[in-house]
Each structure stands twice: as structure tokens, then as C-alpha cells.
Amino acid sequence: MSEEPKTVSSPEKEKVKVEPNNVRKVREGLLLSKAELARRAKISVLTIDRVEKGMACRMDTKRKIILSLGLDLSDRDKVFNKV
Numbered sequence: 001m002s003e004e005p006k007t008v009s010s011p012e013k014e015k016v017k018v019e020p021n022n023v024r025k026v027r028e029g030l031l032l033s034k035a036e037l038a039r040r041a042k043i044s045v046l047t048i049d050r051v052e053k054g055m056a057c058r059m060d061t062k063r064k065i066i067l068s069l070g071l072d073l074s075d076r077d078k079v080f081n082k083v
Contacts, residue, residue: 018054021080026069027052041068 027037034052038045041064051057051065066072066079 019056019081020054021051023048023065023069023079024052026071026079030069032069037065037068041065 027034032040034045034048038048041048041061043061043064047057047061048065051061062076062080063073066076069079071079
């Protein structure tokens with residue numbers, strides 16, 4: 001069961017694609033705060049927040065998050081759904 005990307009209207013009436021992912025579920029399962037994950041991944045808390053909401057991010061950011069969660073890159077489908 002793959003979820004279809006949703007669109008959310010922003011105040012400027014632009015549509016933003018929302019891609020569902022499991023970053024928050026995995027992070028909370030490891031009892032990590034957003035700040036701790038951001039520190040480990042060397043990215044901002046705002047970026048973690050945006051990624052957890054399903055907003056698009058760069059491949060490098062996904063790689064940093066996966067490795068910071070203590071997973072292998074081969075586990076990417078556990079965190080980020082296939083495209």
C-alpha cells in the first residue's frame with residue numbers, strides 16, 4: 001500500500017508536494033529529539049521538521065538522516081518510501 005503524494009496549499013497559493021515518510025516514527029522509536037537527530041546529521045532542526053512533514057529534500061540530506069539514525073543506506077526504504 002503506497003500512499004500517493006498529497007498537495008498542500010501554502011499562503012501564496014502554491015502547491016507543495018508532500019511525500020510521506022517514516023523519519024518521525026524511526027526517530028521517536030530511537031527516543032531521539034529533532035535537535036539530537038539534527039546535531040548527529042549536521043543539518044538544521046528546521047530541515048528535520050520539514051522532512052518529517054514530507055517536504056522534498058536533497059539526496060544528501062536523506063543520506064545524512066539515514067546514517068544518523070544508525071541505519072545502513074540499504075535500509076532507505078524503511079525511512080523514505082520508494083519513489
